[in-house]
Amino acid sequence: MRNVGLIFRRELRSYFATPVAYVFIAAFLALSGALTFYAGDFLERGRADLQPFFFYHPWLYLLLIPAVSMRLWAEERHGGTIELLMTLPVSVSQAVIGKYLAAWAFVGLALGLSFPMWITVNLLGDPDNGVIIAGYLGSLILAGAFLAIGACLSALTRSQVVAFLLAAVTCFLFTVSGTEIVLGLLRGWAPGPLVEAVAGMSFLVHFEAIRQGVIDLRDLVFHVSMILFWLLATVVAVDLRKAD
Amino acid sequence: MSDMIVLQRLRKRFGPVVAVEGLDLRVGSGEVLGFLGPNGAGKSTAMKMIAGFLEPDSGTATVRGHDVVNEPVKVKAALGYLPEGAPAYGDMTPAGFLDFVAAVRGFDGRERWRRIDAAAAHCALAEVMQRPILTLSKGFRRRVGLAQAILHDPAVLILDEPTDGLDPNQKHHVRNLIRTMAPGRAIVVSTHILEEVSAVCTRAVIIGAGRLLADGTPDRLAAGHGTLEAAFRAITAGLGERGAARA
Numbered sequence: 001m002r003n004v005g006l007i008f009r010r011e012l013r014s015y016f017a018t019p020v021a022y023v024f025i026a027a028f029l030a031l032s033g034a035l036t037f038y039a040g041d042f043l044e045r046g047r048a049d050l051q052p053f054f055f056y057h058p059w060l061y062l063l064l065i066p067a068v069s070m071r072l073w074a075e076e077r078h079g080g081t082i083e084l085l086m087t088l089p090v091s092v093s094q095a096v097i098g099k100y101l102a103a104w105a106f107v108g109l110a111l112g113l114s115f116p117m118w119i120t121v122n123l124l125g126d127p128d129n130g131v132i133i134a135g136y137l138g139s140l141i142l143a144g145a146f147l148a149i150g151a152c153l154s155a156l157t158r159s160q161v162v163a164f165l166l167a168a169v170t171c172f173l174f175t176v177s178g179t180e181i182v183l184g185l186l187r188g189w190a191p192g193p194l195v196e197a198v199a200g201m202s203f204l205v206h207f208e209a210i211r212q213g214v215i216d217l218r219d220l221v222f223h224v225s226m227i228l229f230w231l232l233a234t235v236v237a238v239d240l241r242k243a244d
Numbered sequence: 245m246s247d248m249i250v251l252q253r254l255r256k257r258f259g260p261v262v263a264v265e266g267l268d269l270r271v272g273s274g275e276v277l278g279f280l281g282p283n284g285a286g287k288s289t290a291m292k293m294i295a296g297f298l299e300p301d302s303g304t305a306t307v308r309g310h311d312v313v314n315e316p317v318k319v320k321a322a323l324g325y326l327p328e329g330a331p332a333y334g335d336m337t338p339a340g341f342l343d344f345v346a347a348v349r350g351f352d353g354r355e356r357w358r359r360i361d362a363a364a365a366h367c368a369l370a371e372v373m374q375r376p377i378l379t380l381s382k383g384f385r386r387r388v389g390l391a392q393a394i395l396h397d398p399a400v401l402i403l404d405e406p407t408d409g410l411d412p413n414q415k416h417h418v419r420n421l422i423r424t425m426a427p428g429r430a431i432v433v434s435t436h437i438l439e440e441v442s443a444v445c446t447r448a449v450i451i452g453a454g455r456l457l458a459d460g461t462p463d464r465l466a467a468g469h470g471t472l473e474a475a476f477r478a479i480t481a482g483l484g485e486r487g488a489a490r491a
Contacts, residue, residue: 003348010333010344017335017376080331084392087295087327088348089320243298 007098048125054135066167069150074163131213138210141223148230155237178202248430253303263289265454278445279434286454295325324398330389334378363391382409401431
């Protein structure tokens with residue numbers, strides 16, 4: 001636990017030692033705000049909730065989360081610091097968890113800084129704050145799942161650009177698998193259970209319910225299993241590829 | 245003299261390339277072993293295996309009796325390692341970086357400060373402690389790498405080209421540091437600078453194509469060839485041909 005905490009702290013500090021943190025937070029707040037007001041018709045809808053805000057998060061995260069996760073391991077390998085880290089008395093899983101949690105906490109901070117939006121809806125009307133809390137929780141856990149995917153793919157390459165693209169494409173596939181376009185294509189020929197299975201693997205489907213305030217255990221289990229699976233894969237990937 | 249490092253038939257391949265081929269070696273306490281060989285001879289690969297970064301394909305490596313594969317954390321605790329190129333987190337300051345390493349190595353409170361101060365003093369880092377590592381000269385970066393390697397006073401030190409890229413004054417400083425640290429420790433130093441071997445090493449081995457080619461005191465290796473450099477060239481000269489014959 002101690003090592004996880006030490007790696008977490010070192011990692012989190014390094015976000016703020018460079019412009020990465022500030023650029024990311026500014027980009028997240030600007031883009032999420034713009035999408036909410038312009039694309040989501042936040043004001044014109046005349047309803048006091050944050051649905052237009054959370055609605056775009058899966059799509060926004062497709063761009064932004066890989067930008068955070070790409071450096072997790074690719075940078076360590078590129079700079080050779082992985083050799084240093086892995087020859088300290090630290091296990092691979094401690095390093096994987098510490099770095100992952102730091103990235104997640106960082107994204108959580110950016111998400112938390114959108115609080116003026118929450119205050120605004122409370123000033124403008126009388127929103128169901130329970131639904132908003134569910135939205136934040138869903139968004140955070142969705143970001144966590146995207147980060148776990150990105151962490152694993154970052155461990156496969158030395159190039160941050162490759163890590164970014166691999167993560168963006170993989171997260172995209174796990175998102176669009178729940179859209180009508182994809183499911184419609186499948187319905188023509190695939191057996192029902194397969195269509196359901198594909199839809200069941202979609203972040204969009206599982207996030208949708210939480211966003212609307214319905215916290216179903218199945219949706220939480222899906223996200224948590226994705227996180228655990230991809231972190232386990234990260235441990236394997238780091239171990240196998242660290243010296244390549 | 246107790247054996248601190250024992251390598252037995254150590255072997256490592258990368259795809260079709262054999263990096264280390266059945267290396268047997270023992271290094272005892274008080275020894276400073278010069279690890280010599282042409283580029284690509286397998287020096288760094290062997291050092292990475294001793295440091296627990298790479299797993300051998302076969303054979304064993306033990307550090308103070310701990311097997312690098314079965315007890316990696318014990319090995320890493322007993323060992324200080326300076327990887328080739330002295331990598332460090334560029335966005336951190338030496339103070340922050342050494343603090344992180346000291347914390348991971350289990351030092352807390354006053355003891356942690358004492359360790360960091362001692363390592364920084366040994367490596368003459370005082371003036372750059374608060375500057376980002378990214379902005380430091382190559383010489384200072386290497387000294388930061390050395391400081392993290394000696395911080396916990398390890399019984400075994402593995403230094404991969406510790407003086408590469410340093411100016412003559414800095415080289416002199418690092419050699420003195422190695423000499424003062426030698427008693428009671430096993431130190432393995434890889435280098436291409438043969439004068440360095442005569443200056444600091446009590447023993448030298450020459451490896452080529454992953455195998456041990458020569459082993460002895462620098463003087464004994466040089467005997468019959470005039471200089472260590474002549475000996476090195478004579479011993480490693482046939483490697484290209486041998487490699488071609490094998491291919």
